[in-house]
Amino acid sequence: MTRAGGWLLAAAALTLPLWLSSAYHLHVAIMAGIFGVLALSLNLLLGFAGQLSLGHAAFFGIGAYTSALLTLKGEWSFWPALAAAVALAGAAGWLVGRLSLKLRGAYFVLVTISFAGVISLVSVNWIELTNGPLGLPGVPAPELFGWSLRSKTAYYYLVLAGLALSYLVSARLVKSRIGRAFVALRENEPLAESVGVDVTHYLVLAAVVSAGMAGLGGSLYAHYTRFVSPEVFLFTYTVTMVVMVVAGGKGTLAGPLVGAVLFTVLPEALRAAASWQWQMLAYGVLLVLLVFFLPRGIVPALQALRRRGAS
Amino acid sequence: MAELLQHLVNGLVLGGTYALLGIGLTLIFGLMNVVNFAHGEFYTLGAYVAFAALAWAGVDFFVALLMAIAAGAALGWLCEVTLLRPLRGESIDTTMLVMIGVWIAMQNGELLVWGGVAKSIPHPFPTAPLVLGPVAIAPLRIFVLVLAAALIAASWLLIQKTKLGRAMRATFQDRDTAALMGVGIGRIHAATFAFGSGLAAAAGALLGPVFLVYPSMGDLASLKAFSVVILGGLGNLPGATLGGLLLGIVEELGAGYISSGYRDAVGFVIIILVLLFRPSGLFARQERIA
Numbered sequence: 354m355t356r357a358g359g360w361l362l363a364a365a366a367l368t369l370p371l372w373l374s375s376a377y378h379l380h381v382a383i384m385a386g387i388f389g390v391l392a393l394s395l396n397l398l399l400g401f402a403g404q405l406s407l408g409h410a411a412f413f414g415i416g417a418y419t420s421a422l423l424t425l426k427g428e429w430s431f432w433p434a435l436a437a438a439v440a441l442a443g444a445a446g447w448l449v450g451r452l453s454l455k456l457r458g459a460y461f462v463l464v465t466i467s468f469a470g471v472i473s474l475v476s477v478n479w480i481e482l483t484n485g486p487l488g489l490p491g492v493p494a495p496e497l498f499g500w501s502l503r504s505k506t507a508y509y510y511l512v513l514a515g516l517a518l519s520y521l522v523s524a525r526l527v528k529s530r531i532g533r534a535f536v537a538l539r540e541n542e543p544l545a546e547s548v549g550v551d552v553t554h555y556l557v558l559a560a561v562v563s564a565g566m567a568g569l570g571g572s573l574y575a576h577y578t579r580f581v582s583p584e585v586f587l588f589t590y591t592v593t594m595v596v597m598v599v600a601g602g603k604g605t606l607a608g609p610l611v612g613a614v615l616f617t618v619l620p621e622a623l624r625a626a627a628s629w630q631w632q633m634l635a636y637g638v639l640l641v642l643l644v645f646f647l648p649r650g651i652v653p654a655l656q657a658l659r660r661r662g663a664s
Numbered sequence: 665m666a667e668l669l670q671h672l673v674n675g676l677v678l679g680g681t682y683a684l685l686g687i688g689l690t691l692i693f694g695l696m697n698v699v700n701f702a703h704g705e706f707y708t709l710g711a712y713v714a715f716a717a718l719a720w721a722g723v724d725f726f727v728a729l730l731m732a733i734a735a736g737a738a739l740g741w742l743c744e745v746t747l748l749r750p751l752r753g754e755s756i757d758t759t760m761l762v763m764i765g766v767w768i769a770m771q772n773g774e775l776l777v778w779g780g781v782a783k784s785i786p787h788p789f790p791t792a793p794l795v796l797g798p799v800a801i802a803p804l805r806i807f808v809l810v811l812a813a814a815l816i817a818a819s820w821l822l823i824q825k826t827k828l829g830r831a832m833r834a835t836f837q838d839r840d841t842a843a844l845m846g847v848g849i850g851r852i853h854a855a856t857f858a859f860g861s862g863l864a865a866a867a868g869a870l871l872g873p874v875f876l877v878y879p880s881m882g883d884l885a886s887l888k889a890f891s892v893v894i895l896g897g898l899g900n901l902p903g904a905t906l907g908g909l910l911l912g913i914v915e916e917l918g919a920g921y922i923s924s925g926y927r928d929a930v931g932f933v934i935i936i937l938v939l940l941f942r943p944s945g946l947f948a949r950q951e952r953i954a
Contacts, residue, residue: 405757407764452940458756459699460939463890467932470887474932478925588883592768599761630775637769641747644762 366513370506379505385617386512387574391590392597392609393519394566399595400603401527402559403539407462408449408469409594412442412564414585416571418476418483421492421581431495431576438572439565445472446564450557457542473586488582492575508577515573516610519566524606526562535559536604589633596636600643602650611652666798671920672913677805677874679912680812684867685885686892686904687819688860694899695836695856698748699760703864703889704882705770706736710865711872711881712778715785718873725788729811729869736865737858744857749850767886775879782876808870815866816905822859823901832856836899864889884928891931894938897945907946 373379391413398404416438423434445468453464476483483489494503495511502511526532534555537545546552575581593616601612620632627635647654685707692700710732717728743766751759789807793800823829834842835852843849868885875881892911896903911931919927938946 405760452936456939456943459693459760460943462699462760463894463935464939466887467935470932471929471936474926474929478923592764595761595764630772634769634772634776637765637767637772640765640768641762644758644765645750648758 370509376505379509381618381621383505383509383512383577385614386509386516387570387577388593388597388617389516389610389613390512390519390570390573391567391594392601392613393516393523393606394563394570395594396598396603396609397523397526397535397563397566398559399598400605400608401532401535401539402556403535404457404461404556404559405595406449406465406560406563407588407591407595408465408467409563409567410586410588410590411465411469411472412445412567413571413574413590414469414472414476414583415445416442416568417575417581417585418489418571419568420572421489421575422482424493424576425489425491431493435495435569435572439568442568442571443561443565446560446562446567447557449564450560454553454556469586469588469591473583476583476586483583486583488580488584490580492579492581494579495576512573512577515569519569520606520610522562522566527606531555531558539604592636596640598650599640600647600650602652602654605650605652608650608652612650615651667920669799671916673799673801674805675913675916676909677801677809677912678871678916679909680809680816681867681871681908682888682892682912683816683905683908684812684863684870685889686896686908687816687901688863688867689889690893690896690899690901690904691832691856692860693893695832696748696853697756697759698857699756699763700857700860701760701763701886702743702766702770703860704884704886705767705774706740706861706864706882707868707871707885707889708771708774708877708879708882709739710736710868711785711877712774712868713865714869714872715783715877718786719783725807729866732865732869733862736868737862740861741854741858743861744854748853748857752850752853767882771879771882778879780879782878784876785873787873804873808874811870812867815863819859819863820901828852828855884931887928887935888931891934891938894935895946900945903945910946 369382370379373382391409394412395406395409398406398409419441420431420434420438423429423437424431427434429437449465449468452468453461456464477486479485494501494508496502500507502508527535534545534550537548537550538552538555542552571585574585597612597616598609599612600615601610602608623632643650685703688706689700689703692698692703713732713735714728717723717731718725723731747762747766748759751762787804789802789804791802791804793802794806821829823832831842831847831852832855834845834847835849839849842852864885868881888911892904892907895907895910896905911934914934915927915930918930
């Protein structure tokens with residue numbers, strides 16, 4: 354993306370509430386922002402380190418539950434609860450990373466799925482803590498210096514800040530030595546190892562940062578919908594993240610954002626025309642079509658087009 | 665003691681169908697190197713075909729089972745030929761993404777066709793349990809166990825004694841050499857996928873009448889199939905059989921003595937523990953087929 358284009362986009366995102374008059378449109382923008390955080394998070398593992406996590410909803414859900422429980426039962430305020438959500442999700446990422454550091458490909462995927470399955474069952478069955486399938490209603494809205502961020506406009510800016518933070522962390526990380534190590538591992542692990550890249554260290558690091566970021570998304574989600582239930586662990590969330598990253602372009606910084614906006618706005622726009630099941634059916638078909646026709650995603654395809662136009 | 669025996673018998677019935685699911689998946693995974701996340705959807709398909717055949721057409725139970733197997737095998741074949749064949753030689757991640765897409769599409773297609781309400785499959789067996797000493801077992805469950813055992817035996821015969829089975833074993837051991845010796849790899853892949861999907865559909869048709877049929881039933885079935893494959897070792901048919909029975913029994917014991925809410929956690933925990941401590945499976949000296 355050119356620098357001017359980037360500034361233009363940032364300006365548009367900052368002034369969005371001024372020209373989106375309806376609360377519904379703002380709601381869609383907030384959800385796109387939260388999914389943007391989640392897509393960036395999955396992209397670190399899938400796009401840069403080359404490991405597909407199909408249990409990413411677990412880190413999202415851990416963040417959501419941590420933040421909700423601390424503010425509801427512990428009477429913490431929002432900001433420390435948010436930090437705790439990121440920390441606990443990151444710790445879960447560390448655990449999964451340590452456990453599965455010897456596993457690759459399908460086996461890594463299976464461990465992440467199993468981890469999410471166990472956590473989801475705990476959230477349903479540990480009723481004293483989580484209130485079971487009934488969930489936790491009345492999660493408080495965040496406050497900043499005594500101001501409630503309850504309004505949609507205020508919450509939009511909170512999510513935008515979270516998204517910007519996730520983007521900056523991703524950008525700093527992948528443009529640093531660490532990011533180059535990730536890519537080296539993804540492209541050729543034995544070769545990377547032979548030139549001294551510590552595989553275990555970097556894969557665990559990728560898992561921790563990615564999971565912490567998903568925890569941030571979870572906390573933002575919990576305090577926005579004001580309700581958390583075992584549904585946050587639904588596989589649908591993981592699938593949505595995967596579709597966003599793969600469609601947008603894994604291993605790019607802009608790709609997950611494009612995917613997140615596209616696959617939040619599109620289903621909402623099609624809501625009147627097609628039911629939820631049709632949309633999910635379309636997701637499945639779309640994933641297959643993407644692999645066949647646009648395997649690298651939208652952003653890399655556009656970049657290739659522009660390069661061809663320039664030369 | 666009586667309670668323990670009862671749990672063992674129930675676990676055996678469950679385990680027989682898990683073994684069917686696992687055998688199908690271990691062949692597909694081991695031979696084609698495809699992580700088939702849609703495996704559970706063929707199980708669901710089998711259950712719905714059995715439902716349609718028994719509740720609407722009112723056919724015999726055996727005929728319904730055969731129809732389910734045929735439908736699963738046909739769709740599996742179609743899936744391999746249209747989606748997986750063009751991607752042969754691509755990385756395992758690529759085909760995995762395609763199969764995740766197939767999984768989501770099939771499950772939501774089923775939801776659209778059948779609706780979300782769970783259905784029970786009518787079956788011709790008396791509901792009064794047979795009492796054998798301390799153990800009571802419904803006649804339907806005996807029938808399920810016997811048929812599962814028969815299907816497992818048939819699969820074993822197919823792999824060990826037929827020309828197709830020999831070609832499959834050869835492909836598993838060394839694809840390139842098998843191809844040089846005149847084995848049609850494309851044909852073997854299609855046959856393997858159809859065979860595995862047919863077995864999954866059979867498991868669905870058998871367990872459907874025992875439990876209820878609903879569109880998302882395949883998710884847990886997939887995970888159980890993966891636990892069985894991991895327990896038994898990749899491409900290991902006796903391993904998958906033993907793994908299936910073991911998973912069924914451990915689940916039943918866990919649900920009976922620990923907590924029924926965590927029944928389905930058993931499969932997840934098995935996946936994690938086996939992959940951590942014995943990644944080649946409990947029963948395998950090395951990865952092999954049959």
